[in-house]
Amino acid sequence: MFSSRLILNTPHYDQLTQLVELDRICLGGLWTKRGYQRELDNPNSSLLVLSIEFGSIIGCSCFWAILEEAHIALLMIHPDYQGQGLGQLLLYRLLKKAANCNLERATLEVQVSNQSALAVYKKIGFQLVGRRKSYYQKTGEDALILWRGNLDRPQFREDLSHWWSYISGRLSKYNWLILETGNEQVEK
DSSP: OOOEEEEEEOOOGGGHHHHHHHHHHHHSSOSOHHHHHHHHHOTTEEEEEEEETTSOEEEEEEEEEETTEEEEEEEEEOGGGTTSSHHHHHHHHHHHHHHHTTOOEEEEEEETTOHHHHHHHHHTTOEEEEEETTOSTTTOOOEEEEEEOOTTSHHHHHHHHHHHHHHHHHHHHTTEEEEOOSSOOOOO
16 A cells, blocks of 8 residues: 655745745635745744655644743645644644643634634644634634643643544554654654
């Protein structure tokens, strides 16, 4: 059986154009090339990309370390690859990185209508803590504010380990193989 190989790493400057195109497809053009460059240059920003080996970027995620919080600013998977566990992989990696940075909690905003993302976030223990009215400018849709605490606790690392087992099984189902990249270690 043939497996498609995935690379998860910090993007390079020469990938910014691809990131902007993925952003346009997934988010309608939320961030510009300059915005992604700013994230790469910011020591408090953790930007990750998911790409197919020898191919294009199919996913991206980012969190900002603000005091003891990881604010997840971005999580996107190309529509052709959604529903295969790749978004869960990116979320897992962000939360693991936040825990390794000794951050205590994670927050994010998500569209009310994005039920698949809400299901993933709830599965990892995010809770609804608020709502931002008309948050998304292009659609006028509300955003739900989600929060996940205790990232700095041993129980969270144990939860991540269980979640990794689930994610790796899901990725195997779709014949995805994750390659180690040197700058991002995926496994537990």
